[in-house]
Amino acid sequence: MMLEVRDLAVTFATERGPLRAVDRVSFSVAAGKTLAVVGESGCGKSVTALAIMGLLPPAARVSGSIRLQEREMATLTPEEWRGRRGRELAMVFQEPMTSLNPAFTAGEQVAEVLRLHEGMGDAAAFKAAIALLDRVRIPEAARRARQYPHQLSGGMRQRVMIAMALACKPRLLIADEPTTALDVTVQAQILALLDELKRETGTAIVLITHDLGVVADHADDVVVMYAGRVAERAKAATLFARPEHPYTVGLLGAAPRIEGGAGRLASIEGTVPDLLKPPEGCRFAPRCPFRAADCARQPPLAEVAPGHASACWRAPLDQVLAA
Amino acid sequence: MGIWLLRRLGQIIPTLLILSVLIFGLQQLMPGDPALILAGEERGDPVVLAQIRAELFLDRPLPEQYLRWISRVVQGDFGFSWRIREPVAALILTKLPVTFQLAVMAFLIAVVIGVPAGIVSAVRRDTPVDWAVNGMALFGISTPNFWLGIMMILLFSVELGWLPPSGYVPLTEDPWQSLATTIMPAFVLGSGIAGVLMRHTRAAMLGALGQDYVRTARAKGLGERAVVVKHALRNALIPVVTLGTIEFGRLLAGAVLTEQIFTIPGFGKLIVDAVFNRDYPVVQGVVMATALIFVTLSLVADVLYMAVNPRLRTA
Numbered sequence: 001m002m003l004e005v006r007d008l009a010v011t012f013a014t015e016r017g018p019l020r021a022v023d024r025v026s027f028s029v030a031a032g033k034t035l036a037v038v039g040e041s042g043c044g045k046s047v048t049a050l051a052i053m054g055l056l057p058p059a060a061r062v063s064g065s066i067r068l069q070e071r072e073m074a075t076l077t078p079e080e081w082r083g084r085r086g087r088e089l090a091m092v093f094q095e096p097m098t099s100l101n102p103a104f105t106a107g108e109q110v111a112e113v114l115r116l117h118e119g120m121g122d123a124a125a126f127k128a129a130i131a132l133l134d135r136v137r138i139p140e141a142a143r144r145a146r147q148y149p150h151q152l153s154g155g156m157r158q159r160v161m162i163a164m165a166l167a168c169k170p171r172l173l174i175a176d177e178p179t180t181a182l183d184v185t186v187q188a189q190i191l192a193l194l195d196e197l198k199r200e201t202g203t204a205i206v207l208i209t210h211d212l213g214v215v216a217d218h219a220d221d222v223v224v225m226y227a228g229r230v231a232e233r234a235k236a237a238t239l240f241a242r243p244e245h246p247y248t249v250g251l252l253g254a255a256p257r258i259e260g261g262a263g264r265l266a267s268i269e270g271t272v273p274d275l276l277k278p279p280e281g282c283r284f285a286p287r288c289p290f291r292a293a294d295c296a297r298q299p300p301l302a303e304v305a306p307g308h309a310s311a312c313w314r315a316p317l318d319q320v321l322a323a
Numbered sequence: 324m325g326i327w328l329l330r331r332l333g334q335i336i337p338t339l340l341i342l343s344v345l346i347f348g349l350q351q352l353m354p355g356d357p358a359l360i361l362a363g364e365e366r367g368d369p370v371v372l373a374q375i376r377a378e379l380f381l382d383r384p385l386p387e388q389y390l391r392w393i394s395r396v397v398q399g400d401f402g403f404s405w406r407i408r409e410p411v412a413a414l415i416l417t418k419l420p421v422t423f424q425l426a427v428m429a430f431l432i433a434v435v436i437g438v439p440a441g442i443v444s445a446v447r448r449d450t451p452v453d454w455a456v457n458g459m460a461l462f463g464i465s466t467p468n469f470w471l472g473i474m475m476i477l478l479f480s481v482e483l484g485w486l487p488p489s490g491y492v493p494l495t496e497d498p499w500q501s502l503a504t505t506i507m508p509a510f511v512l513g514s515g516i517a518g519v520l521m522r523h524t525r526a527a528m529l530g531a532l533g534q535d536y537v538r539t540a541r542a543k544g545l546g547e548r549a550v551v552v553k554h555a556l557r558n559a560l561i562p563v564v565t566l567g568t569i570e571f572g573r574l575l576a577g578a579v580l581t582e583q584i585f586t587i588p589g590f591g592k593l594i595v596d597a598v599f600n601r602d603y604p605v606v607q608g609v610v611m612a613t614a615l616i617f618v619t620l621s622l623v624a625d626v627l628y629m630a631v632n633p634r635l636r637t638a
Contacts, residue, residue: 086544
């Protein structure tokens, strides 16, 4: 496995008490594969990503194991972790408009990674940066490399971010909602680019998204998160064909469908729980149409089929869904 | 950029003209009659007074007086001091190096203390280091210059005897002695500006450190030093550069109180003496020179702002 995350937990100290943003999350990604982490805002998916990158604020308490190519990351010193960031593991952020530094040219920002990790000189790094910009399909890369972020479109900026992330051929690329801020057509281009680069380089991708359409088209495996915990984990195709957690069923119902005709958006009743006072037992129970007395106890993440796990007492859901 | 600069330069002339009217007009509101002061012992003699007034055109209508003055100023002639009979331009040129030296030293002290202090307090936000730096900045901003000046003289000149309490030696005469005579007034002037620069640097750094591009820089694997000094500071300095230039302009306008305390013969002392003696040509000349310096530096501030901000440079 390229990346194995086991029992990852992240707690923040807040004025109103400890907030456990991520609670015993486990998943793994193989080389050349894409794992989608899906969930609503605040479900802990971005915190999970930052924990893997070692980018959480020092005040955050992190426990559990993060292994990259069989090497444990959680025990690394901050300095060792820093040396791997941008080289072995890289990240693309949600906001291309603000994620690039406005004071430096696009080429300089890509070249910086190469100077840092590959020890290249100024001229060589800038030349390599132009080649990378060309590789992420930026037209007239040599001219664009000398431009500042404000002179580039959102899609182009995200390509620069991707070029920067891929500069050192990382083993793992984390993409946190990489297309949320972009136009639909640009979205498709960026995701196609990620797929292509993944095939060429064998990089493992963790794709964080709330867009199930993106998951269906680009992910091999899926982790569905709810209120800091894993609700369901499966192959992407399996998840869409046979969801085994009521939350996933709700999400699939809430995903906009064009072929439905009516175009009506189903939605999940209720709101995401307050993580400072999480409900006892199953955190989805207050919103769950299938809840019963046993939901007051936390259901374990258990396999319903090989490679398909769900944290629900009702799983497999065939009978409840048929009823 | 070229057109912008031309337009900006074009604004300087009307600005200075309006200022000249203001200076000339406001001066008329000063109590006291220059003729009386210039007559000295003979101030009781109406013939002498009338003669002085006629000589200096003080008996002409104000608009005429103004036009006589301004028409020469535009040719670079600031007239003669009524009191010491020296060309005003020469007076200004002898005082300018003094004030300039003091301003540069004060500004260097302010930048060397203020900017790093602002960076450190932003990076170590809400720690004892931050509180200490903020306390020092507050002290620098709120301590009156005359008080700090007197205290420094008491400590370093009277008690320790390390530095001369007053006077000025030109840099060209004896550089070492020149620094000794200016270091205390420069520190007094610089400490207040250091506080202002520190507060602005801190605020700008806090803003920059919270930006997404700083997270990107960390995600690249850059060390904390490179993240702070290269990525955050580069953006945080944009507003600080403008502020610094304006503060430098204020220093060049002379420091009346500080120059008085340390008896430094700079612009501040020149204009105070001129006002007390109703030496109108000197007052007008110094204020015009100061205004010119200030307008020029605000233009420099704008150019620097463009230089450090690619969003404006390439828009």
